Amino acid sequence: MNEVVLLGAEAIAQGAIDGGMSGVYAYPGTPSTEITEYIQRNSGARKEGIHSEWSANEKTAMESAIGMSYAGKRAMVCMKHVGLNVAADPFINSAITGAGGGLIVVVADDPSMHSSQNEQDSRFYGDFALLPILEPADQQEAYDMAYNGFSLSEKVGLPVLMRITTRLSHSRSRVLRMKNIAENELKLPDDKKKFILLPSIARERYKLLLNLQDDLTELSENAAYNTLKDGNDRSLGIIACGISHNYLMENYPEGIPHPVLKIGQYPVPVKKIKEITSSCKEILVLEEGYPILEKSLLGLLNNSPVPIRGRLDGSLPRDGELNSDLVRKALGMEVHNGPEIPEIMVNRPPALCKGCGHIDIYHSLIEALTDFGEGRTFADIGCYTLGALPPYNAINTCVDMGASITMAKGAADAGLVPSVAVIGDSTFTHSGMTGLLDAVIENSPITIIISDNETTGMTGGQVSSAVGRIEGICLGIGVEESHLKIVTPLKKNHDENVQVILNELNYHGISVIIARRECIQTASKRKRIEVETKSLSTKS
Amino acid sequence: MGMKKSNIILSGVGGQGILTIAGIIGMATLKEKLYFKQSEVHGMSQRGGAVQSNFRIADTPVASDLVPLGQADLILSVEPLETLRYLPFLNKNGWLVCNSSPFINVPDYPELEKILNTIAEWPNHLIIDADKIAKDLGNRRGSNMVILGAASQYICLDFESLESGISAIFERKGDAVVQQNLLALRAGRDAALK
Known part of the structure; x- marks a missing residue:
């Protein structure tokens, strides 16, 4: 065994590599991006051709x-929580088809919305799909669960959902590695029809899935990740899911006097829950995200034999990420506040980088729109969403990946003409293309600005599927060549770019303006690597 | 209870090199075979926003990835205003070690003198002009190493461990870069001892 230092996200990646994975599939999204990035740069993974x-x-x-x-073969797919909305169709249906080679679906939730538009709890999806869920408490469990998750998936014949949150994904600690497992051989399913979800087959498959549920619960009862530790003080019992167990233990450095049920594998172990609820006077439920377990313990009729405390009774906040101080308060202990933040403190929100091309195209767009009136700019998800903040105040909406084009179309259908969509290159190929087809078919009077920085910027500059393909895609979908414009967003081109935008705003039909300039972060990273490679090669 | 323990909050603005400091402390902690957890910020906030990293070291296992309120032994900040953002986490004997050079990217940035005076109201404080020290060494980007050097006396790790941390982190960039950063680390320590 060897010891390494890894982020929670990287621990999952290493666990999957060591656990015999043949491939990872993902779209970047905080806080899940680092899983795939780690696999991409891992020499072992490269050598094995993962x-x-x-x-x-x-x-x-x-x-x-x-x-x-x-x-x-063993496969892993990684995404942020809202990404699972995009993947929900195949995800839910994958529970009906079942898995062949081990299949782990890693979803990174973002409670407190550090980098997201909601804080939905992916355990809901796992329960909805009737799949087993793994929820690690720390980096070692993250590694172990990824490593062992494939065999769990193969054993039950189902995909396994692995749920983490931002804090674990982006926190580093020591991790012990296990020995490398060889990849599976190519092998077709024994049941040749199970992946054909025709109603007649799906009905049978669904029954099999339902019949498996008791087995899944039984597995959870005996899972190493679900432990019930007894305690002498039974005035309170605590059920702690995933990382919240750390916040509990932080408050008991000398050991905890209360019984504690730690949960890391779902469906929840019902027998163990009965055991702790029947032996304690009161139960405190600690779970990151939504009060899912708490709600099910309470039941619709609120007929729990003992009082259940947690996010619903105000012991803990209903929203936001947990921490050891919030848990401490719920335990009735005093919180040790340090000095207050002085009055002179000001906020320092994230901002577009100095010299960013998004800034230049926003300045031109704002000027071009002056005479048309406000409230016409439908934006999307990426760095350019920061155009919502002062001094730009350049956009009016940001809902989900790709919504800029389709919302602009809907608003134009309603009579808001012209309407403008602002979308990034990577977001365009993620979910903008299909909406563009809708708009092309009706020749909707909208102007789409694809602010193309040739990378997936917000998540740290991953390769964008759009690079070199945007014009071809737009023309292929049916945008007229005379209304497909390419501009370079630079200060010196401002007047010219305003004119291009104005012309298209005045055209009653669909236009696409590609504002193309490489992300300055990606550019400087690329140059730095070039310099380093050059200096290393001159040395050797 | 353990004998060795440091709860550290590293603070600054996205892109100022906090994660490099964290990486070096991490290597040093590993060398001394101590337990640690280090949380950091990725994603949206990195774009010029306030960023922090929590670093917890102990000779017994660390539970929470985050430093609890009032438990930080050290706030190490590469930017003056950012020193004050995390004060509620400082314990009553905790130290503030910060760079005096501001990073001004918001229109309502407070008067620098007021910030420095507020920091100086806390008894255990150390304000270092790390940018100037780094510049004098001909290593403009080394001010984060200067601050780490200045704060090293308040971290439960041997100075030599931090030095080997620098060697490990900068190794692939060549010996010259390692030496430059070692110089910056030592200059920070010496400035603090003056």
């Missing part, structure tokens, strides 16, 4: 992973 290229979106990633699992 697939790790980015997918166009989470749905294509999920489907590719199902395909690899169909072929008998």
